[in-house]
Amino acid sequence: MGVKTFKIGSAAGISNDRKSSSCSSTSKASQESANLPEPFPSPRIPPLGKKRLANVPPSDYSKMVLNQAKVKSVLSGDSLVLTSVENPDLERILSLAYCTSPHLRKEGDEPFAFQSRDALRKLVVGKVVQFQVLYQIPNTKREYGLVFLNDGTKLPEEMIKEGWLKLREDAGRKEDSESALQQLDALRLYEATARSEDKGLWQENGGRIEVQHDMGNPESFLDTWKGKTVDGLVERILSGDRMLVRLIVAPTQHIQVMTLVAGIRAPATERVNPSNGQTAPAEPFGNEARRFVEERLLQRNVKIHILGLSPQNQLIASVIHPKGTIAKFILEAGLARCTDFHSTLLGSDMATLREAEKRAQNAKLGLFKDHVVKNNGAGGSLEATVTKIFSADQIFVQNKAGVEKRINISSIRGPRPTESSEAPFRDEAKEFLRKRLIGKHVRISIDGSRPGTEDYDAKEVATVTLNDKNIGLQLVQEGWASVIRHRRDDTDRAPNYDDLLAAQEKAKEEKKGMWSGKAAKAKQYADASETVQKAKLHVGSLQRQKRIPAIVDFVKGGGRFVVLVPREGIKLNFVLAGIRAPKSARNPTDKSEPFGKEAHDLATRRLSQRDVEIDVYNTDKVGGFIGELYINKESFGKILVEEGYATVHQHSAEQSGNSKELLAAEKRAKDARKGLWADWDPSLDVEEEEEYQPANDDEVTQIKREKDYRDVIVTQVNDDGKLKLQIIGTGTSALETMMTQFKSFHLNPSNSTSLPGPPKAGDYVAAKFSEDDQWYRGRIRSNDRTAKEAEIVYIDYGNSEKIPWSRLRPLSQPQFSTQKLRPQAVDAILTLLQFPTDGDYMKEAISYLNHNIANRELVANVDYTAPDGTLYVTLFDTKSQNLNDSINNDIVALGLSMVPTKLKGWEKGFADVIKSLTQSQTEARQNRQGMWEYGDAYED
Incomplete structure (x- = not known):
C-alpha cells in the first residue's frame, strides 16, 4: 500500500469547494468540545439499521489507500480530529472502525468516558500518523478507519487491548473481505482478554467522574483556589488568550471553566454572531494566534496557576506548559500584547511578559510589524x-x-x-x-x-x-x-x-x-490681611512669638509675600522690614523697576513654597504684616540687600532693630557694584525725597549747575510724558550705515528665516514695522500666545507696537547685534516737571510735546543720570541763548506741567532752575493756563 498525505478530494469524501468543505478551518470538528455529546450514536443503540447496512461498502484492506495526517485532538475514545500536514486549516474527523466508546455529556458523562478519551489523547494528540478509511456512512459522510502510529501501534487494536473501547454489536458482515473479518476476530479476542482482566471500562466501578461546568459562586471559588496551582487539561482554544480548561481538582472531580491567559490580550478570531448568524472576520493575526496556542496546548496537560476573576467573572490564570507560561511564548511571537489590567495579579512576573513583548517589537514580528521604536532623544x-x-x-x-x-x-x-x-x-x-x-x-x-x-x-x-x-x-x-x-x-x-x-x-x-473613604478636612486659612482691622486682631499674638514656622505660598515681589501660618490657621501678606525692593511688573503691560524682576526671581527661587520662619514687628496701612523672614536660619532681607536687589530704608530698619546687619549688607553690595549699585557713585548717593519749600533769595544756596550739552533727536513721546532720545554723534552715524545694510539684508529672499519657535519676552528680534513695511531692530516686551502677536519696542527709535509673529525674524547676525551697536534710543525724563494726572490735561501736554519736540533736533543738557541709565534733561531749541530759555520752562508756562513739591537729592542743587520754573508756574496759575484753568491743581 502506498502512503500519502490526505488532501482535498472525492476519495476522502470531501468537496473541492473550500467554502463548503468539511476541511475548512471553520469545520464543525474544530468547534466541538470534548465535553459535548459526540456526533455518533451510543454503542447501546446500533447506529445502522438493516436497511442502511446494505449501503455500507464492504471493507477490503488490500484496496485501501494509506494517508498521512496530524492529530489535532480527540473527541472521544473512538474519534479523532485530523489536520493536513501541509495545510493545518484543513480538518477531517475519523472514527475508529468497528468500535465505540462511552460518551462525554454536559448533563453527565457516561462511566469511563473521560478515561477512554484520555487514553486515546495520550497516544495520538500532536503526532503525525497514518490512517486508512475503511468505510463511510453515506448519509452522515462519517468516515471509519484504522490509525497507525510511527512506533507500530495500531488503532483501534491498542485501545481495545487496554479495555478503553468496545466492539460494536453490528461489526462484521458477510460482504467484508476475508482480511477484514480476520481483523475483527483478532479484535474480539483482544476485547475478551481485556474484559477478563477487568481492564479499562470493563472495571466494575470507579469510572464515574463528576464534572462541573462552571465555577458556581465565583467569589467562593476564588477564595478557595486563588494563588494555587491546579492540574489542567486544555479542552478548547477560542483565541490566543482565551480557552476552555478542565481543572482536575481531584481524581474524580473536574471543573470546566472558560479561562483568560493572564497578562496578555490576543486579537479576536473569526466568529459567528449568534444574534444574526453572520460571520465576523478575524482581527489581524487573530487566527494565527489561536493556531499558535492550539499547536502547543490543545488537549495537553498544563498547570493552571489561579490568579483572579475578570469583571465578567471569567477565570484569569497563568497557563503553564512544561516549557513555561504560554503567555511569554505568544508574546515573543508577536501574536499578543501585554494587558495592564492583569498586572496587579501577576506582580513581578509581569516584567517577564513585557520583556517578551519588547523583543517582538524590536524584531517587528506579527502585530508589531509596523512598530516604530520611540526615541525620546538625547538628554532624556x-x-x-x-x-x-x-x-x-x-x-x-x-x-x-x-x-x-x-x-x-x-x-x-x-x-x-x-x-x-x-x-x-x-x-x-x-x-x-x-x-x-x-x-x-x-x-x-x-x-x-x-x-x-x-x-x-x-x-x-x-x-x-x-x-x-x-x-x-x-x-x-x-x-x-x-x-x-x-x-x-x-x-x-x-x-x-x-x-x-x-x-x-x-x-x-x-x-x-x-x-481611606474618609473625606479629609481641607485646611482653611483665614485671611488675616483682608482688612486692617483683622490684621490688628492678630498682630499682638504674632509679635509675642519668635521664629514662627510658616510657608511662603506666593511671591508677590522681591520683598512681598503671601505667607501661611499653619499653627495659627491664617494667611497674611508679609512685607520685609527695613528694606525697599524694586517693584516687578505684575502683567505684560507693566514695566518693572530696575532689577525688580531679578529681585522677584531670586525670591521665587529661594522662597516659593518653602518652609520658613517669620518674626512680626508691625502692620502697615493696608493690613500687611511687617517683619523679618528667615530661610535656613538666614534673613532673606539681608540676602536681597547683599545681592544688590534692595536698598535699606534706614528709619524702618532702625525701628526693626536690624539696621546694622542690613547696612553692612548694603555696603558689601555697593562695594561689589552688584545689582542696583552697578553704576553707583558715592558722590551721587540718592537721598530720600523731602518736601520742597520755596526759599527767599538770601536763603538759597547757589550751586553751580553742570553743563553737559548734547545734540539730540526726540524719537518718541510716551503717554506718560517720558521720552526716547537719540544722541547725535558716532552712534547715530553708525546706525544710518547699519540700517542701510540691515534693509538690504532683509530684502534678500534667502534671509527670510522665521523664528525657530514662539518668541519670549526680552528677546531681540528683527521686526517689520507696520507703517512702512521696513525691517528694524526690536525687542519683545510682551507676548500673546493665543493671538500669536508680540508687543515690540524698536530699540533704536523707542516706539512700540503689536505685530503678528509672522513679521518677526531672528536677530542672530553678529553685524546687527546689540554688542556691535548698542540700542540708540535712550530713556529720558524732563527735569523738574510733574505732568498732570487728569486725563484731558495729560493728553493736552502729550499733544504739545508731539507737535513741538518730536522728531526735532534739539539741545539737551543732561542734568542727572539715574542708576538705570535714564537721563534727566532740560531741552533747548538750538537758538536758545540762556539756561532759563528752555522747553521745560515753556511747558510749565503753558500750564501743561507743574514743579514737583517733593525733590530728589540731586534736584536740590538746582535752586536757580526751580526758581525760574516756579515763577513761570505762578504766572500760569494767575492766567488760568492749562491745568490751572479752574484754580489750584495741587488741591486735587
Missing part, C-alpha cells in the same frame, strides 16, 4: 532643582543653566478636582509632595513628551527620583495618587508601571490616603 535624563509644586503630579524644575520646565510625573494622577471622592485630598497630596521635593535636587528621566499645540502647552512626562527613591511610586504607595490606565498604544509611561499598579492595589487594601 537630567539633574534639576524643584522650584514649584503645581499639584500632586506636576512640578516645575530648573536645570543648571537656569531653564525652567514643567514636568508631569509619569503614569500617575493626583486627586482630581472633578471627582468628589478625590477632591478633598488635593491639598494633602500636594503638601506630601512639597515637603519632600521643594528646593531639592532630583533626577529627571524623560519617559515621553507631547508637542505643544494651539490649545495645549508642550508636555513632558518623566520619572522623578530623589536619592534613588521613586517619587511617583511613593505617592501611589501612600494613596496620594492613582495610576493612569494608558491606551494600548501609549508608550509614554513609567518604566515601573507594573510596580505602580501593584502599589495602588496595596494602598487600596490598606485604605491609605484618598482610598
Whole structure:
C-alpha cells in the first residue's frame, strides 16, 4: 500500500469547494468540545439499521489507500480530529472502525468516558500518523478507519487491548473481505482478554467522574483556589488568550471553566454572531494566534496557576506548559500584547511578559510589524532643582543653566478636582509632595513628551527620583495618587508601571490616603490681611512669638509675600522690614523697576513654597504684616540687600532693630557694584525725597549747575510724558550705515528665516514695522500666545507696537547685534516737571510735546543720570541763548506741567532752575493756563 498525505478530494469524501468543505478551518470538528455529546450514536443503540447496512461498502484492506495526517485532538475514545500536514486549516474527523466508546455529556458523562478519551489523547494528540478509511456512512459522510502510529501501534487494536473501547454489536458482515473479518476476530479476542482482566471500562466501578461546568459562586471559588496551582487539561482554544480548561481538582472531580491567559490580550478570531448568524472576520493575526496556542496546548496537560476573576467573572490564570507560561511564548511571537489590567495579579512576573513583548517589537514580528521604536532623544535624563509644586503630579524644575520646565510625573494622577471622592485630598497630596521635593535636587528621566499645540502647552512626562527613591511610586504607595490606565498604544509611561499598579492595589487594601473613604478636612486659612482691622486682631499674638514656622505660598515681589501660618490657621501678606525692593511688573503691560524682576526671581527661587520662619514687628496701612523672614536660619532681607536687589530704608530698619546687619549688607553690595549699585557713585548717593519749600533769595544756596550739552533727536513721546532720545554723534552715524545694510539684508529672499519657535519676552528680534513695511531692530516686551502677536519696542527709535509673529525674524547676525551697536534710543525724563494726572490735561501736554519736540533736533543738557541709565534733561531749541530759555520752562508756562513739591537729592542743587520754573508756574496759575484753568491743581 502506498502512503500519502490526505488532501482535498472525492476519495476522502470531501468537496473541492473550500467554502463548503468539511476541511475548512471553520469545520464543525474544530468547534466541538470534548465535553459535548459526540456526533455518533451510543454503542447501546446500533447506529445502522438493516436497511442502511446494505449501503455500507464492504471493507477490503488490500484496496485501501494509506494517508498521512496530524492529530489535532480527540473527541472521544473512538474519534479523532485530523489536520493536513501541509495545510493545518484543513480538518477531517475519523472514527475508529468497528468500535465505540462511552460518551462525554454536559448533563453527565457516561462511566469511563473521560478515561477512554484520555487514553486515546495520550497516544495520538500532536503526532503525525497514518490512517486508512475503511468505510463511510453515506448519509452522515462519517468516515471509519484504522490509525497507525510511527512506533507500530495500531488503532483501534491498542485501545481495545487496554479495555478503553468496545466492539460494536453490528461489526462484521458477510460482504467484508476475508482480511477484514480476520481483523475483527483478532479484535474480539483482544476485547475478551481485556474484559477478563477487568481492564479499562470493563472495571466494575470507579469510572464515574463528576464534572462541573462552571465555577458556581465565583467569589467562593476564588477564595478557595486563588494563588494555587491546579492540574489542567486544555479542552478548547477560542483565541490566543482565551480557552476552555478542565481543572482536575481531584481524581474524580473536574471543573470546566472558560479561562483568560493572564497578562496578555490576543486579537479576536473569526466568529459567528449568534444574534444574526453572520460571520465576523478575524482581527489581524487573530487566527494565527489561536493556531499558535492550539499547536502547543490543545488537549495537553498544563498547570493552571489561579490568579483572579475578570469583571465578567471569567477565570484569569497563568497557563503553564512544561516549557513555561504560554503567555511569554505568544508574546515573543508577536501574536499578543501585554494587558495592564492583569498586572496587579501577576506582580513581578509581569516584567517577564513585557520583556517578551519588547523583543517582538524590536524584531517587528506579527502585530508589531509596523512598530516604530520611540526615541525620546538625547538628554532624556537630567539633574534639576524643584522650584514649584503645581499639584500632586506636576512640578516645575530648573536645570543648571537656569531653564525652567514643567514636568508631569509619569503614569500617575493626583486627586482630581472633578471627582468628589478625590477632591478633598488635593491639598494633602500636594503638601506630601512639597515637603519632600521643594528646593531639592532630583533626577529627571524623560519617559515621553507631547508637542505643544494651539490649545495645549508642550508636555513632558518623566520619572522623578530623589536619592534613588521613586517619587511617583511613593505617592501611589501612600494613596496620594492613582495610576493612569494608558491606551494600548501609549508608550509614554513609567518604566515601573507594573510596580505602580501593584502599589495602588496595596494602598487600596490598606485604605491609605484618598482610598481611606474618609473625606479629609481641607485646611482653611483665614485671611488675616483682608482688612486692617483683622490684621490688628492678630498682630499682638504674632509679635509675642519668635521664629514662627510658616510657608511662603506666593511671591508677590522681591520683598512681598503671601505667607501661611499653619499653627495659627491664617494667611497674611508679609512685607520685609527695613528694606525697599524694586517693584516687578505684575502683567505684560507693566514695566518693572530696575532689577525688580531679578529681585522677584531670586525670591521665587529661594522662597516659593518653602518652609520658613517669620518674626512680626508691625502692620502697615493696608493690613500687611511687617517683619523679618528667615530661610535656613538666614534673613532673606539681608540676602536681597547683599545681592544688590534692595536698598535699606534706614528709619524702618532702625525701628526693626536690624539696621546694622542690613547696612553692612548694603555696603558689601555697593562695594561689589552688584545689582542696583552697578553704576553707583558715592558722590551721587540718592537721598530720600523731602518736601520742597520755596526759599527767599538770601536763603538759597547757589550751586553751580553742570553743563553737559548734547545734540539730540526726540524719537518718541510716551503717554506718560517720558521720552526716547537719540544722541547725535558716532552712534547715530553708525546706525544710518547699519540700517542701510540691515534693509538690504532683509530684502534678500534667502534671509527670510522665521523664528525657530514662539518668541519670549526680552528677546531681540528683527521686526517689520507696520507703517512702512521696513525691517528694524526690536525687542519683545510682551507676548500673546493665543493671538500669536508680540508687543515690540524698536530699540533704536523707542516706539512700540503689536505685530503678528509672522513679521518677526531672528536677530542672530553678529553685524546687527546689540554688542556691535548698542540700542540708540535712550530713556529720558524732563527735569523738574510733574505732568498732570487728569486725563484731558495729560493728553493736552502729550499733544504739545508731539507737535513741538518730536522728531526735532534739539539741545539737551543732561542734568542727572539715574542708576538705570535714564537721563534727566532740560531741552533747548538750538537758538536758545540762556539756561532759563528752555522747553521745560515753556511747558510749565503753558500750564501743561507743574514743579514737583517733593525733590530728589540731586534736584536740590538746582535752586536757580526751580526758581525760574516756579515763577513761570505762578504766572500760569494767575492766567488760568492749562491745568490751572479752574484754580489750584495741587488741591486735587
